[in-house]
Amino acid sequence: MRTVVVGTRKSTLALTQTRWVMDRLREANPRWELRQEKIVTKGDRILDVTLSKIGGKGLFVKEIEQALLDGRIDIAVHSMKDMPGEMPDGLVIGAVTEREDPRDCLITRSGQSLEKLPSGARIGTSSLRRQAQILAYRPDVTVEPVRGNLDTRLRKMEEGQFDAVLLAVAGLSRMGWQDRVTQALSTDIMVPAVGQGALAVQCRADDVEVLEGLKRINDSKTERAVRAERAFLRAFEGGCHLPVGAYAEATDGSIRLIGMVAHPDGRKVLRGTVEGSEPEQVGRTLAQQLLEKGAGALLSALRKEMSR
Numbered sequence: 001m002r003t004v005v006v007g008t009r010k011s012t013l014a015l016t017q018t019r020w021v022m023d024r025l026r027e028a029n030p031r032w033e034l035r036q037e038k039i040v041t042k043g044d045r046i047l048d049v050t051l052s053k054i055g056g057k058g059l060f061v062k063e064i065e066q067a068l069l070d071g072r073i074d075i076a077v078h079s080m081k082d083m084p085g086e087m088p089d090g091l092v093i094g095a096v097t098e099r100e101d102p103r104d105c106l107i108t109r110s111g112q113s114l115e116k117l118p119s120g121a122r123i124g125t126s127s128l129r130r131q132a133q134i135l136a137y138r139p140d141v142t143v144e145p146v147r148g149n150l151d152t153r154l155r156k157m158e159e160g161q162f163d164a165v166l167l168a169v170a171g172l173s174r175m176g177w178q179d180r181v182t183q184a185l186s187t188d189i190m191v192p193a194v195g196q197g198a199l200a201v202q203c204r205a206d207d208v209e210v211l212e213g214l215k216r217i218n219d220s221k222t223e224r225a226v227r228a229e230r231a232f233l234r235a236f237e238g239g240c241h242l243p244v245g246a247y248a249e250a251t252d253g254s255i256r257l258i259g260m261v262a263h264p265d266g267r268k269v270l271r272g273t274v275e276g277s278e279p280e281q282v283g284r285t286l287a288q289q290l291l292e293k294g295a296g297a298l299l300s301a302l303r304k305e306m307s308r
Ligand SMILES: NCc1[nH]cc(CCC(=O)O)c1CC(=O)O
Pocket: 079, 080, 081, 082, 166, 167, 168, 169, 170, 171, 172, 195, 196, 197, 198
């Protein structure tokens, strides 16, 4: 028997995801005794400021990673899309779980689709990636920031603060709320966030026993797809709160990756596709392709605007 402590954020979504992973782990490793440890992160405590102002999505992950490094926990379950491109020394992703629906979706109060929403409709999202792509498709709507957990965002829409909100299908379906989706958006309109729909199960790089056990719940196709997406993201240094998206489909032999870099106002959206067999290579090649189309200048101008 080995006691394995699994760390998670305290949000209902994080707890649901962790419970799901713990069930898989229990099946795959009957000799493990699994215990759950809840960790409150800065991102969960500070809810009244936009994420990019307090340091981006990475802050949800950082404090949990510290608990791993300190040995307070042995395994951490994260939404893959919340993981920054780079990871601290000493930690690895030991397993990537099978990806759920990777798409973003629109939830409208009226039930109208994106095409039917009236001009001037207010859409709640704090993601620059979602903002850019929705404005590129519907330049006549307005985008307003919204923070908080999934239920908070849905409630704010129902109360009339917004006419619609944009969320990941995967988060809603893990909560059992897939019937709330008005319209799942095709990746032609909305390229998802890197890693969206997959879970990352992280551990210490030298914890051989845990690594062995995590391998048993790894989904190799999702892993290859996410490796390509993350290699793409890393090429744009610190891209986790920038308007960058990527989505890959992988078989055992090949990978097809689509990527997107945009200006938040939606007036410029650069997209590209690359196919290949080696995930990191595919990611870097696509990043290079978009850099040649002007993604570098776009993002450095944006970084300057955001740091003002
Ligand atoms: N940004 C927060 C976040 N992190 C992971 C998910 C759920 C979807 C997923 O695992 O990809 C969500 C909610 C959302 O963006 O709608």
